[in-house]
Amino acid sequence: MNISFAKVDCSGNELKYLSDVVRSGWLTTAGKCAELEKRFAETVGGAYACSVNSATAALHLAAEALGIGPGGKVLVPTMTFTASAEVIRYLGADPVFLDVEYGTNLITPAIMEDAVARHPGAKALVLVHFGGQAAEMDGVLSVCRRHGVRIIEDAAHAFPTRYKGDMVGSFGDVTCFSFYANKTITTGEGGMLVTDDETIFRRVKTMRLHGINRDIWDRFTAKKANWEYDVVAPGFKYNMPDLNAAIGLAQMERAEEFRVGRQRCADFYYENLVGIPGIDLPCCKGPMEDHSWHLFWIVLNGEREIERNTFIERLNEAGVGTSVHYKPLHRMTYYRERYGLKPADYPNAERHWKGCVSLPIYPGLAEDELRYVCKTIRNVLAGP
Numbered sequence: 001m002n003i004s005f006a007k008v009d010c011s012g013n014e015l016k017y018l019s020d021v022v023r024s025g026w027l028t029t030a031g032k033c034a035e036l037e038k039r040f041a042e043t044v045g046g047a048y049a050c051s052v053n054s055a056t057a058a059l060h061l062a063a064e065a066l067g068i069g070p071g072g073k074v075l076v077p078t079m080t081f082t083a084s085a086e087v088i089r090y091l092g093a094d095p096v097f098l099d100v101e102y103g104t105n106l107i108t109p110a111i112m113e114d115a116v117a118r119h120p121g122a123k124a125l126v127l128v129h130f131g132g133q134a135a136e137m138d139g140v141l142s143v144c145r146r147h148g149v150r151i152i153e154d155a156a157h158a159f160p161t162r163y164k165g166d167m168v169g170s171f172g173d174v175t176c177f178s179f180y181a182n183k184t185i186t187t188g189e190g191g192m193l194v195t196d197d198e199t200i201f202r203r204v205k206t207m208r209l210h211g212i213n214r215d216i217w218d219r220f221t222a223k224k225a226n227w228e229y230d231v232v233a234p235g236f237k238y239n240m241p242d243l244n245a246a247i248g249l250a251q252m253e254r255a256e257e258f259r260v261g262r263q264r265c266a267d268f269y270y271e272n273l274v275g276i277p278g279i280d281l282p283c284c285k286g287p288m289e290d291h292s293w294h295l296f297w298i299v300l301n302g303e304r305e306i307e308r309n310t311f312i313e314r315l316n317e318a319g320v321g322t323s324v325h326y327k328p329l330h331r332m333t334y335y336r337e338r339y340g341l342k343p344a345d346y347p348n349a350e351r352h353w354k355g356c357v358s359l360p361i362y363p364g365l366a367e368d369e370l371r372y373v374c375k376t377i378r379n380v381l382a383g384p
């Protein structure tokens with residue numbers, strides 16, 4: 001068998017909507033983006049949505065709109081992709097790295113209580129819904145509100161994700177989603193920023209496109225001829241082309257179907273891997289249905305001799321693709337050297353990272369493939 005780590009499903013209306021755009025002769029930001037924004041805002045229950053060309057762009061725009069700037073401190077979990085922290089540096093502010101809970105890789109209310117005590121004056125928190133499971137929003141929001149810490153949700157893994165009946169995208173000050181090729185839905189490259197705050201939305205819309213005070217599209221579609229526009233800030237070039245939005249609209253139609261397909265994989269892994277000596281499984285705190293199941297990992301816990309990289313090699317030799325999420329940011333040269341970070345300060349992230357292996361999880365995975373993955377894991381753990 002040969003089972004890849006990830007596989008994109010574009011077998012819905014992707015080509016149809018894409019050909020609409022190509023035939024229309026207008027390939028960049030226009031009607032398809034507007035439609036995707038409207039659908040997305042409705043789906044997650046946010047007032048405003050702004051399409052962008054990556055989640056990284058969304059995170060940058062979010063932090064900019066919240067007024068993060070030189071000298072500011074922003075709390076960021078160490079167990080995440082570098083985009084969560086690099087955008088803070090774009091603005092001349094500094095990320096303060098936090099350890100996460102073992103088993104979920106989430107920031108908990110207790111971690112936040114400790115963080116605000118140790119880092120008074122922190123302006124914001126980048127809250128990563130790791131693997132597609134929502135953080136404990138009640139507790140985290142309440143600590144943040146009491147201490148004046150704004151929340152930027154990094155929901156790159158978390159569509160569609162629920163927490164106590166509401167969708168991620170309806171909680172924090174700003175929520176950022178990713179439509180990168182390997183995320184739960186994709187536009188190839190792309191992202192979405194969602195907020196309930198009109199001031200944030202207006203700033204984001206302006207900064208998304210060169211700091212121009214109105215959309216290019218507005219200029220071309222306005223009833224009366226109008227060439228004039230003004231530049232009110234040195235903005236960015238972060239708009240999503242309609243080509244990508246067309247694919248996004250087709251993917252949106254199947255987002256819940258995809259989620260159910262991934263949940264089926266997670267169910268299978270829990271049933272078939274539970275109790276095997278040598279591995280820890282991820283902790284799912286709420287109902288399985290609330291989780292987007294972007295990632296499913298095992299952690300080699302040391303009860304078996306095998307080292308993580310050897311384990312990955314063995315799986316690879318047997319035709320099972322895997323990945324690692326993540327080498328924590330405190331171990332990355334740039335952050336480690338700039339901030340003098342020590343592994344001993346992040347025990348839970350270290351414990352996860354030293355043994356973590358992400359398993360294939362996507363709707364197209366057949367049951368015999370899932371069975372083969374589990375059998376291979378058992379064989380490799382049992383040794384030669």
Ligand SMILES: *Cc1c(COP(=O)(O)O)cnc(C)c1O
Nearest residue numbers: 054055056081083156178179180
């Ligand atoms: C993928 C990812 C991003 C960046 O998404 P892009 O759309 O590729 O910019 C940010 N944060 C996390 C946690 C991610 O996994």
